[in-house]
Amino acid sequence: MILQLITSFIASAMFCILFNTPRRTLLQCGISGMLGWMVYLLLDPHWKSVVATFFATVVVGVVSQIFARSFKMPVIIFSVGGIIPLVPGGLAYDAMRRFVEDDYTTALQAAVQAFLLSGAIATGLVLSEVLGQMFRRSKS
């Protein structure tokens, strides 16, 4: 578990270097990635992975909103790093590989799963944004 958290932190922060986020946000990107992955790991054994991904993304989104507000930067900087461990890149690759290998049934399954997972991530991000807007309106 601890190893998973450390690796997800490093992976998210390293991806932020690839995406060229400002230097002083690398730590926050790593933290949001780690928190998202932690929620995913906690939920995954109990619920379906789509649901776990959804809730993990909501957490990433909320954390990114908080960071974005306190650093006065676009939310995308923090959410990009945060969702990297959750993104179904491995599945998308797996689906394509099965297609190339003529194994269509497994390929379609993986492709549909990857699509659903990215849907869950997108929904989670939108929901956290809506939550943020509601919070701001209720304050003012």
Next chain:
Amino acid sequence: MNNAESGTTYEIIDLCLLAGKIMLQNGAETYRVEDTMTRMAAALGFPGAHSYVTPTVIMFTTSRTEQPKLFRIEERTTDLQKVAEVNDISRCLSQRQITSAQARERLALVDDAAHAYSVWLQIMAAALAGGCFTIIFKGSFWDALPALFVSGLGYASVVYLQRLVQIKFFAELTASALIGLLSFLFVQAGIGSETDKIIIGSVMPLVPGLLITNAVRDLMAGHLISGLSKGAEAFLTAFAIGTGIGLVLSFVS
């Protein structure tokens, strides 16, 4: 602020288009580009401006009578630092902290700026990320070690090949074929046990996971054209990676 102070209409359109172009080229979301452009126009005295943004073109007009201007986008990368800076410039402009001339100067600087991290640092980052992803995907430490090398080399080759050949598809295909081959060789040499785990970790820096998610997000926000074209781009990349790996694996196994 009236028009005489902030320059001619043409200059203002140009300023907004430049801001939009930088943001779109560097991976900002569609709605953010549109929002920033109309906000900047409003701050410069055109509250009724409209913008329409897709991944390949920006269209912008300040009013119903004005002819719309368009800007074609040919290259897209991810450079979030530039997005953040344009965002900051637009914020300062809205709060009247800088003039349009200062904004133009700052935007030109941002446009010309190079990637803040050196290529070597990026390759190291890709290597570390690949190694970590192998562990995240429940691979063992002995698989992470070869993944470290393979993903670094894979990322380096995609950067190099993209400069050599202009077509992204071939760069990605060749790089992933290289990743497949190297992972196979490492396992054959006794370093690492599961080829699959090494490959999955190593292709992560190339995989268009973010693009897929952005595509779905655009579709949900009602930006149908953006969503579909980003989806197509992501599909092509995934196809290139799958083909590259599949090609090698069908030869060696």
